[in-house]
Amino acid sequence: MVDKRLASDYLRIDFVESSLRLRPPLSQWTAKAISLISVPMLTSLDCVPVHRGEYDDIQDTLLDSLALLKEGKIVLVFPEEPNLELDPQTKMRPFLKGFTRLGELFFEGTGGILCFYPVAIHETKKVTVGKPIPFNPDHPYELERHRLKDLLEKEIRGMYLEMDMGDAS
Numbered sequence: 001m002v003d004k005r006l007a008s009d010y011l012r013i014d015f016v017e018s019s020l021r022l023r024p025p026l027s028q029w030t031a032k033a034i035s036l037i038s039v040p041m042l043t044s045l046d047c048v049p050v051h052r053g054e055y056d057d058i059q060d061t062l063l064d065s066l067a068l069l070k071e072g073k074i075v076l077v078f079p080e081e082p083n084l085e086l087d088p089q090t091k092m093r094p095f096l097k098g099f100t101r102l103g104e105l106f107f108e109g110t111g112g113i114l115c116f117y118p119v120a121i122h123e124t125k126k127v128t129v130g131k132p133i134p135f136n137p138d139h140p141y142e143l144e145r146h147r148l149k150d151l152l153e154k155e156i157r158g159m160y161l162e163m164d165m166g167d168a169s
Contacts, residue, residue: 103135
């Protein structure tokens, strides 16, 4: 989303064709127009590019995020696996667990405990922030990654369902 070369195709597939339901060539033109605005906007907000695939690229994403956390900044993560199906009830995709490595890296680099906050941004423009979930350095790291991912996903899912029930009343 912050790479001028890649943003247009990502937007076309992930948003324009799936959400707006536009088809080529209109989807390509629309995605290109959106990316002309979104890339500079996201870049100006110090967004961290998310690299996938190669270990070194993924490590760059984690280290860039860690640097911001060490400066006391907030890092907002969208951990959903884009290639998996949306849950029709919550409109969420299952989470990846790689982002939870930030807890390990933060602990190893600072000795501090990083807290993860579940956040749900509902289509009605309601935003809910849940209670912090701290990284536990006493757990084996692989198990802790799964625990954090599962707990955050469960909490956010519950937040969405609660917001939906509030809309029904």
